[in-house]
Amino acid sequence: MSRAQKVMTNLLALADIRINGVRPWDIQVHDQRFFGRVLASGTLGFGESYMDGWWDCDALDEMCCRAIRAELEKRFELRLPNLLALLTALLTNQQTSRRSRKVGRLHYDLSNDFFEAMLDPNMQYSCALFAEGDDLASAQLRKLDWICERLRLRPGLRLLDIGCGWGGLARHAARQYGCQVVGITISEEQFRYAQRWCRGLDVEIQLCDYREVTERFDRVVSVGMVEHVGYKNYRTYMQAAARSLGENGLFLCQGICGNFSRFHTDPWITRYIFPNSMVPSVAQLTRAAEGVFIVEDVKNIGPNYDPTLLAWEENFRRARPHFADRYGERFRRMWRFYLLSCAGAFRARSLQVFSILFSKKGAAIESRVRDQRQAASSSRTAVLEPKALLLGTP
Numbered sequence: 308m309s310r311a312q313k314v315m316t317n318l319l320a321l322a323d324i325r326i327n328g329v330r331p332w333d334i335q336v337h338d339q340r341f342f343g344r345v346l347a348s349g350t351l352g353f354g355e356s357y358m359d360g361w362w363d364c365d366a367l368d369e370m371c372c373r374a375i376r377a378e379l380e381k382r383f384e385l386r387l388p389n390l391l392a393l394l395t396a397l398l399t400n401q402q403t404s405r406r407s408r409k410v411g412r413l414h415y416d417l418s419n420d421f422f423e424a425m426l427d428p429n430m431q432y433s434c435a436l437f438a439e440g441d442d443l444a445s446a447q448l449r450k451l452d453w454i455c456e457r458l459r460l461r462p463g464l465r466l467l468d469i470g471c472g473w474g475g476l477a478r479h480a481a482r483q484y485g486c487q488v489v490g491i492t493i494s495e496e497q498f499r500y501a502q503r504w505c506r507g508l509d510v511e512i513q514l515c516d517y518r519e520v521t522e523r524f525d526r527v528v529s530v531g532m533v534e535h536v537g538y539k540n541y542r543t544y545m546q547a548a549a550r551s552l553g554e555n556g557l558f559l560c561q562g563i564c565g566n567f568s569r570f571h572t573d574p575w576i577t578r579y580i581f582p583n584s585m586v587p588s589v590a591q592l593t594r595a596a597e598g599v600f601i602v603e604d605v606k607n608i609g610p611n612y613d614p615t616l617l618a619w620e621e622n623f624r625r626a627r628p629h630f631a632d633r634y635g636e637r638f639r640r641m642w643r644f645y646l647l648s649c650a651g652a653f654r655a656r657s658l659q660v661f662s663i664l665f666s667k668k669g670a671a672i673e674s675r676v677r678d679q680r681q682a683a684s685s686s687r688t689a690v691l692e693p694k695a696l697l698l699g700t701p
Contacts, residue, residue: 311342322377324370331366332373338362350380354575354648358640367644368617371651413582415472415494418633422473424626425619430473430500433531433561434612434660443618446611451479454528457604457664458559460484464525467491467551469517470532474501474510481508489522491515518543520551526559527552533562533592537585538570541595549599554667558600561662563612564589580645589661600665609659616650 308316316326325333336342338361344352356362364370374380426432427447435446436453454476460466462485468477471490474497480486488510492498498514505512517529527548536544548558568588571577577584593602623642631639652658 309339309342311346312339314346315342318379318382319374322373322379324373332364332370334370335363336361349574351574351578354579354641354644357644358579358637360636360640368613368647368650368654371648372654373651375652375655375657414580415492416496419473419496419500421626421630421634424629425622429475429479430504431475432472434563434608435615435618436608437611437614443615443622446615447475451476452483454530454559454561454662455480455484457606457662458526458528458557460486460526462486465489465523466526466528467520467522467524469520469527469529469548470535471497471501471512472531473497474505474512476528476530477501477510477512478505478508481505481510486526489513489520489524491517491520517547520547522551523553524551525553525556527556528559528561530559530561531563533560534581534584534586536587537583538568538587538591541587541591542599545592545596545599548665549667552667556667557603558665559662560592560665562587562660564592564659564661566657566659576645579641586658589663592661592663596665600667601669602663603666603669604664606662607659608662609653609656612653612658612660613650616646616653620646620650 312326319326319334326336327333338356338359341356341361344356344361346352348355422430422432427435427444429444429447429451431447431450434450435441435443436450437446438449441449458466460480464484464486466477466480466486466488468480468488468490471477471492472494474490477488477490481488486509488505488508489512490501490505490510491513492501493514493516495514498512501510501512517532529548533544548560552558563586565586565588568591569586572581572584572586589605596602620643623646627639634642649658
């Protein structure tokens with residue numbers, strides 16, 4: 308047994324993961340170069356060696372969950388790919404208006420039929436909201452209604468959807484809540500799909516960056532987009548949302564957050580899945596909002612992302628034969644590693660999904676409380692607080 312194999316075997320044992328073991332979360336090594344590659348390159352080498360077929364794992368999500376809970380990634384923080392990622396993030400702004408479009412070209416523009424096969428009928432590429440008995444479609448519809456209710460949408464309001472994806476939320480807000488919606492995206496494929504899908508509704512889809520919006524709205528929403536903003540732009544992001552919002556408006560920012568502030572993303576995710584991405588912390592977002600917004604409410608629906616990702620992976624696996632010739636085996640392994648490793652991260656609770664409701668001056672919240680007081684007075688029932696919201700965690 309080589310020194311690299313001994314070191315890796317001992318490290319994985321800390322997470323109760325065995326080399327060539329019989330349990331579903333044990334790793335089956337096919338190429339002995341795996342050990343040295345991971346020790347040299349950390350998580351980048353771990354993911355790339357899986358893509359190359361050097362190892363396999365039946366329950367890849369559970370293996371990643373165990374490794375994260377054992378904090379094995381901290382053993383590789385000083386490896387070269389991590390140091391280069393940190394230096395790049397500190398020295399340059401990787402999420403400028405020009406650079407921000409890279410993730411659109413490389414990820415979201417893969418193909419609309421590919422994402423149609425993987426996602427739910429509302430084309431939601433963000434965390435669903437599950438209740439007992441829900442399938443993916445029901446859970447994503449529940450999420451859409453939950454977002455619209457948090458924003459207190461009603462007929463006649465103008466809504467800006469920053470990072471509108473394929474237009475699912477914009478379409479839902481227009482059809483079910485009577486809103487006039489403007490959705491923006493940096494993905495050309497999403498732009499064309501959303502335009503076609505929302506045709507006939509009071510929805511306008513624009514191909515632009517959030518920094519380019521000049522109109523004013525009653526509500527602003529951003530779901531699953533803040534991960535592409537970058538720590539050097541969080542303040543600009545908040546100011547852009549505020550500039551687009553009327554004085555009595557609300558801004559809902561919902562996205563993946565880490566448990567502590569970071570300044571760069573995992574090198575494998577950056578190289579193969581989301582170029583120039585960066586997972587913020589709640590502290591980074593609320594600090595960027597100081598003096599711009601009032602924080603009205605914060606909800607964590609992160610536990611729902613594990614079953615969301617597993618549902619996507621099941622759909623991807625089922626649709627695989629239709630895309631095998633187009634994308635190939637290495638892509639299949641890359642995409643499986645992406646979905647299941649992320650599921651493991653959410654199961655380990657190292658990642659969260661925070662839904663943060665902001666107001667500019669608290670006016671919309673005060674109006675709601677005043678209406679509740681009037682209703683309570685007329686019925687002689689003191690109901691002053693909003694009804695508790697379902698978070699999908701039994």
